[in-house]
Amino acid sequence: MAGVAISLFSGAGGLDLGVERAGYEVRAALERNPDACDTMEKNFDHLASPVIRKDILETSTEEILDAAGLKKGKHPELLVGGPPCTPFSKSGFWLDYKRAGLDPDASLLQAYTRVLAEAKPRYFILENVYALTYNNKASRPAFERLLREITAAGYTFDRQVLHAADYGVPQARPRLFILGAREGEPTPSLPDPKRGGRWERRATGRADTPHVTAGEALAGLVTDPEPEEIVGGKYGHLLPEVPPGGNYLHFTAERNHPDPQFAWRSKYWSFLLKLDPEKPSPTIQAQPGPYIGPFHWENRRLRVAELKRLFTFPDNFELVGRRSSIQAQLGNSVPPLLAEAVTRALPA
Template structure:
């Protein structure tokens, strides 16, 4: 098998995809003890539970039992909080590289410099490449150029923002991927293979895999109290149709005018639709943050894993909140498998013999009709009335408060 070094491994979403494409994780590093325990429960990979900044490249190579230049690929997704959409709205135009978590980019570059793998893959949130806010992306690209200059390598990085649903994952999830070859070979990202089923699909394009494809065979009513909704808005969710969110209950929606247009986060009261891919799985959702199941409950551990295309054999020995945190931060394993196969073929001269993707979910023959929508409960009718729309980007109350705080600092 081809050899991979894995950084910021988390629950192993990237690694499982690379494993399906014929790679072996020779060493994995993550600071989170729950992630490391989960990895050890499922795989025999050497796992280092530590801050990467405290792990020398010599130690990494020693545990992996490889010399500099011998690894086939370096993979990893440095923590994304400074570059996430939520981080952007929380901090406005503050330089995101000043966030302590951004130093993980330099640690990735340090390991790249010292191990000199034949190829590299770095993953991050799509906010990493926001126009005018791409300090993190530029830090990586500049760092690779500096490594080339000093180590006489020829890494030629290319990057793209990919939506996992376009490659067969039953979940809409956009992430940026940076890929490069040590010997300067060009890499071309694979073309999408899936699209909207209600569109006239171009020749060769398949319909999206849906939430029903992923979890339709699992129990609709699991006996698990953790899946029951709690909090102020739990009773309102049954009045939201499948595939909709709180916007249904605004003047522009089809329900009652209970909220102003775009005055809440998109994921507020967000519900899955059986005939569409899932919305993006969140890592640390609040009590009213979806996506929720069409039966008005939280998603189970197995449902979360299916939507992230983790194998059914993958086990967890922690509570559901920890599982959601790990899976919400993971790369869908099927998308990792797609990219790993391309890296094999384009950069390592080791194309796959089998054409079938191991982690592609099955199709289910028939999708049931959407669940009926319940009427709005009496407790929420007091909200009915005229609600102003959100005033626009940087004009909301939080943005104004930040501006006042900045002016007074």
Template sequence: MPETHDLTPGSQGSQLPVISLFSGAGGLDLAVERVADEPLDIPRSATLGPFRVAVATDYSSQALETLALNLPGTAILPSDIRDTPSSELLRMGSLQEGDAALVIGGPPCTPFSKSGFWLAEKRESRDPNASLLEEYVRVVAQTRPEAFVLENVQALTYRTHQVAFSRLLAALKELGYNPQWKTLLAADFGVPQLRKRVFIVGRRDGTAFEFPEATHAGPSETTRVWDQSKLPHVTAAQAFQGLIGVPEDGELVEGKYGDLAAEIPGGQNYLWHTDRYGGRDEFKWRSRYWTFLLRLSPEKPSSTLQAQPGPYVGPFHWENGMDEAGRQRARRLRVPEMLRLMTFPDDFQIVGSRADVQRQIGNAVPMELGKAVLRALSLQLGHVEPRTEAEHEALDRRQRRSILV
């Protein structure tokens, strides 16, 4: 019978080892180690949970430096997974085949991301990086964890990538893991961001994983009617509560579109400056990407944070700043604000320049979304105890009160 862990603060127990692939800055890793934390707990102090990330690997040594700062007990291996034997991962984690409770990770989403969709090789799933999905399967096959969690962009499930996606599911099924998949909206799990990600989860015993029910609901690009009994989506303004504004170098949007960006209201984008809205008639209708000159609405969750945005790609803050010439200028999101939109801890440390920080955050898994999936898996594997009805009610009341603050 699997060992169970109480999720109440201060609980103790031997922690189960996890192998992390394509770890990046450690969003999913953080979710693994904080799965015992209450949702959206601010300050987000860690509670001892059932898992520990024994070893993490990624091609980016800089991202692993970030991970090491925040998860100092994890062995890190900067390497290309295609050149990394599973035996080396097991050795560094002091593990044998079958020891790991989980293998987790999100193979780089470049082959399947909308941001690169215009390239023919990406549209046709011919990008060589698509083979990284096969590397993930290889590690699962050779380490035999109790379960795995694979995360990727929603576009992986599109018809244009059907061959690669079907091959991935078939390979995992052949291993006996009975993979289940679902596209989840981060905002439906308390993340103040309208970010969609697909999760594939499988168990070594072949039992079908059941995805968690959404805890929040609200409007989105594809939703106009929603469950009013659930908690409302967390807005950007609510996420930023309590932050002390400290200007960052380069945060103001200058250059060719500086004046235009500053005039766009919160929640609008370049379309404000077409003949259909109240701004200047500068652009043709639907002639740019949606994120071009996009401003956050304080009353809604953020759109997806971009990993490598151009100089005029949002979302930008709804408030303006003042440049040295005394002109109003839209401003970029500050690092503490981006951390809040990803539901990362306020004290999360990130290595590198401002562009490095944005890339690492934009490529990460929002912590609360990862926690929702991993908590459901932990419950179904018997590694944690479910909350009592009274605990559920108390948590619901606390969350509803926080929304009204």
């Protein structure tokens, strides 16, 4: 039997898909969102038990191990999970209480380290937003506490911010990964980039193998129109004029627009942002506003099948819920291709 893996904060299962492609078998999953639970059960039919549909703060480690079919005294080979990142995400820092580190969801990092210390897996993978590493009063204390707790649980580790596009994902998506092993095992190292290109005005990854572009990822994909894809309202009529790769700044005096609609840098950068088929997609958010991109270069919202391609989910992967729920499940997920690369960095 393949090494047993336990998944916390499973979401739609992007991290789990990568873990299984790398040779492990996810036997227990914990997730509190009903649609995400249904998605997991629809696509992971080999779980030893149904998805644990509970808040982790109300779930004992013993219950999780029992769900995996592990008898008392047995340990999983691998623990994986990405605690929800709201307290430390860049998009959340405009809220005073989050900048002050007072968001109650921050305690979910401690829920992960509690299970780590009690389940004693051979290896673990923890994923989170890269803003957790920022040197500010919200992130810095939480990050330092997290690392102390991992060490106190008896683990050595490597930690890095990995850019998904550097690993073949057609999306610019930087994420923090911590990859660790129980003391006595060799300390694993996170994988080197496989591709490279430009990201936020700087070179990233390998220069000899370019990033996969959105155009390459969506090539040959046949999709049906979706009712939610039309961009209407106050600003929807502006989208066709935005060039591929552009955003609302196209309509500013600084860009020499004859009829400026916006002041320079008056909106968030993804406002009216459009995909460039010659580049990876910008980061796709879980809960975008009505004018937040990336939008398709055909002047519409991305369809579900296109979102799956840009996250490297299989075309036949079934997502459960309304369109907004599916967007959230994908926007919160780890691209499976990136997860696979990280997992394969573990010793055999």
